[in-house]
Amino acid sequence: MTLADLSEQTLSSTWPDTLELTLDGIAQGGEAVGRWQNRVVFAAGGIPGERVIVQLRERHESYARGDVIDVLLASPDRVAPRLPGASHMPWQHIAFDAQQRLRRQILADQLAKFAGVDPAVVEATAFASKPWEYRNNTRLHCDGRRIGYYESNTRSIAELDHDPLLHPVLNEALASLRSALADELDDAPPLEVTLRVSEAYGYCIAALRGRGDRRSLAARWRARCPVLAGVVFTVPPPHMLPPLGADTLVEELADLTFLLRPTTFFQVNVAAAATLLNLIRAGLGDEARGRLLDLYCGAGAFTLPLARNAIETVGVEEYAGAVADAERSAAVNHISNVRFITGSAEAVLANLDGPFDAVVLDPPRRGCHPRVLHALIERAPRRIVYVSCHPATLARDLKTLIAGGYAVVRATPVDLFPQTPHVESVVALMRAGSAQV
Numbered sequence: 295m296t297l298a299d300l301s302e303q304t305l306s307s308t309w310p311d312t313l314e315l316t317l318d319g320i321a322q323g324g325e326a327v328g329r330w331q332n333r334v335v336f337a338a339g340g341i342p343g344e345r346v347i348v349q350l351r352e353r354h355e356s357y358a359r360g361d362v363i364d365v366l367l368a369s370p371d372r373v374a375p376r377l378p379g380a381s382h383m384p385w386q387h388i389a390f391d392a393q394q395r396l397r398r399q400i401l402a403d404q405l406a407k408f409a410g411v412d413p414a415v416v417e418a419t420a421f422a423s424k425p426w427e428y429r430n431n432t433r434l435h436c437d438g439r440r441i442g443y444y445e446s447n448t449r450s451i452a453e454l455d456h457d458p459l460l461h462p463v464l465n466e467a468l469a470s471l472r473s474a475l476a477d478e479l480d481d482a483p484p485l486e487v488t489l490r491v492s493e494a495y496g497y498c499i500a501a502l503r504g505r506g507d508r509r510s511l512a513a514r515w516r517a518r519c520p521v522l523a524g525v526v527f528t529v530p531p532p533h534m535l536p537p538l539g540a541d542t543l544v545e546e547l548a549d550l551t552f553l554l555r556p557t558t559f560f561q562v563n564v565a566a567a568a569t570l571l572n573l574i575r576a577g578l579g580d581e582a583r584g585r586l587l588d589l590y591c592g593a594g595a596f597t598l599p600l601a602r603n604a605i606e607t608v609g610v611e612e613y614a615g616a617v618a619d620a621e622r623s624a625a626v627n628h629i630s631n632v633r634f635i636t637g638s639a640e641a642v643l644a645n646l647d648g649p650f651d652a653v654v655l656d657p658p659r660r661g662c663h664p665r666v667l668h669a670l671i672e673r674a675p676r677r678i679v680y681v682s683c684h685p686a687t688l689a690r691d692l693k694t695l696i697a698g699g700y701a702v703v704r705a706t707p708v709d710l711f712p713q714t715p716h717v718e719s720v721v722a723l724m725r726a727g728s729a730q731v
Contacts, residue, residue: 309353314366317344320396322404322685324384324715325359337362341369341388342396376426376458381446383459383713394419394709397717401685401707408689411702421709422569423562428712429459430493430563431556434468436485436504439475441468459713461563463491463521467498470519474511482506490556493564494546497521499539501556503528512538526556547571548599550629553622558615559592566710567595570681570720573706574600574654577679577722584651587675589639589666594620594632596654596681601632608650609634610642640665652677661687664694671698678723685717692721699726 317340319327326340328348334357337348345367350360365372371392377383385393397419405411434441435451442454455472456465467489485504492498498521502508512525516539524539543554547567554560561567574596575582584605588597591609593616601607601624609632611617617636624632635642640663653675655662661684670678671694678700682688692702700723708718 309350309358311350312363313348313350313360315346315348317342317346320399322400322715322717326362330358333357335360338384339387340365341371341392343369344372381452382443382457385715386713390421390425390712393712394421394707396715397707397709400715400717401705401719404685404689405692405702405705408686409692409696409702411689411692411696411705415702415704417704417706419707419709420569420573421712422566423710423712424565425712426458427461428563428566429457429464430461431488431490431560432457432460432464434471434487434489436471436475436482436487438480438482439478441472441475441487461491461493463496463498464489467491467500467515467519467522470522471515473518474515477514478511488556490543490554490560492543492545495544497523499524499526499541499543499556501526501528503530505529507535509535509538547595550598550627551623552593552595552598552619553626554593554619555615558613558619561595562710566708566718569708570718571596571599573708573720574679574681577703577720578652578654578677581652581675581677585649586652586654587646587650588654588656589643589662590655590657591620591634592616592656594623594634596656597632597634598624598627598629600654601629604631607632608646610639610646611636612638639663640669643669649673650675652679654679654681656681657687659684659687661691667691667694667698671695671700674699674725676725678725680721680723682719682721683716685719688719688721692723695723700724701726 313330315328315330317326317328320342321327321336325336325338326342328335336359339362340346346362347364348360349363350358352359371389373389375386402413402416406413437451440451440453442451445452483505488501516522524537524541526537526541527535545552547564583603586604586607588609591597591611594609597607597609614636617634620634703722703724705721710718
C-alpha cells in the first residue's frame with residue numbers, strides 16, 4: 295500500500311456511517327448535494343431543500359456518496375415512486391415539473407463552471423416526452439428464465455414484470471417474452487434483447503444477441519405476441535442467422551418515412567425527435583437554407599428533414615449499419631440532395647471538400663474529438679448547433695469553440711428521459727460577425 299493509499303484510507307475512515315444533513319444543490323448525475331464539515335456529500339434519493347439521513351457507501355478525502363434512508367423534512371416536490379428501488383428511474387420520487395427545473399439548473403451550472411457561459415442564455419427545459427410510457431426502445435437481459443435490466447454498475451439482473459417508462463406495445467412484448475422464457479432451461483445461455491416499437495404503426499421488432507440457437511425461443515415468443523412482427527439474431531463472433539419475420543421497422547418523423555433495423559440508434563420517441571429538430575432549425579436560422587454538415591448523424595433523423603430546405607446536406611456517421619438505414623430512408627423519401635459518408639467525424643472532416651454554412655453536432659456521451667472542434671474552427675461555418683446528451687462534455691467542447699471565436703446564443707435543456715437525471719440539450723452557437731440567431 296502506498297503512502298497516498300494510507301492517507302486516503304485514514305481520511306475516509308473519519309467519515310461516519312450515517313449523516314444528518316440539509317441538501318442544498320443538485321449534481322450532474324442527479325444526486326442531491328449537501329455538506330458535512332466543509333466536505334461534499336452526494337445523496338441519491340434526495341431533493342434540494344430536504345433534511346435527510348444519508349447512509350454512506352463511498353468515502354474519500356473531500357467527498358462522500360450515499361443513499362437517503364430517511365427524510366426528516368420533505369420537499370414539496372417529493373412524490374411517491376411508482377416502482378420503488380428501480381435503478382433505471384432514479385428521479386421517480388421527484389415531481390415532473392421539478393425535474394424540469396433541476397435539468398435547467400444542472401445544465402446552467404455545468405456551462406457556467408466549465409465554459410464560462412452566462413446562465414441567462416440557458417432557457418427553461420423543453421419537455422418532449424410524456425412522464426410515463428414514452429420509451430420506444432429498450433435493452434433487456436435474460437439469464438435462464440430471468441429477465442430485466444442490470445442493476446446500476448453491476449451484472450446482476452433486476453427482474454422486471456412491467457416497466458412504466460416503456461411504450462405499451464413494448465410492455466406487451468415483455469410479458470410475452472417472460473411467458474416464452476418459462477419453457478427455457480435453467481442453464482440456457484445469457485441473452486441480450488433489444489426491443490423497438492414503431493410509434494406510427496403500433497408493432498415492434500426485436501434483436502436477440504447471445505450464444506446458441508434461440509430460434510425456438512423466438513418462435514414461441516412470436517406465437518404468443520401478435521404485436522411482435524419479427525426477430526433478428528446475432529450469434530457472436532458474430533454470425534448472422536436468417537430473421538424470423540420482419541427485420542426492418544418503419545417509423546415516421548417530420549412527414550418522412552424512416553427504415554430502421556432494431557439496433558440502429560434513433561431518438562427515444564418521435565415527439566422528442568421532433569422537439570430536437572425544431573430547436574436545431576431555430577438554431578441554424580437562415581443558414582438552414584445553405585450547405586449543411588451533420589456530424590455523428592446516425593440514421594439521418596435530423597439530416598433528412600433538414601435536407602428538404604437546404605442546398606445540400608452531408609451526413610457523417612461511423613456506424614455503417616446506420617448509414618445504410620439513412621440511405622434507404624433517403625431513397626424511399628426521394629431525397630436526392632443528401633450524401634452520407636461512413637467514417638469517424640474527425641477522419642472524414644479532415645478530407646471533406648468545400649465550405650459549409652452551418653454544422654450540426656450530435657456526438658455520443660464522450661463528446662466531440664478535439665480534432666473535430668479544431669477543424670470546425672478552421673472552416674469557420676457561421677452557425678454550429680450542438681446536440682448534447684452530457685452537460686460536462688458539452689461544457690468542455692463549448693470552451694474550445696468559444697475560444698475559437700464562437701458565442702453561445704442560447705442553450706435549451708430538453709427532457710427526453712423523464713424520471714431520470716439525463717439532460718439532453720441543444721446549443722446554438724454563432725461565429726463572431728454573424729447576424730443574431
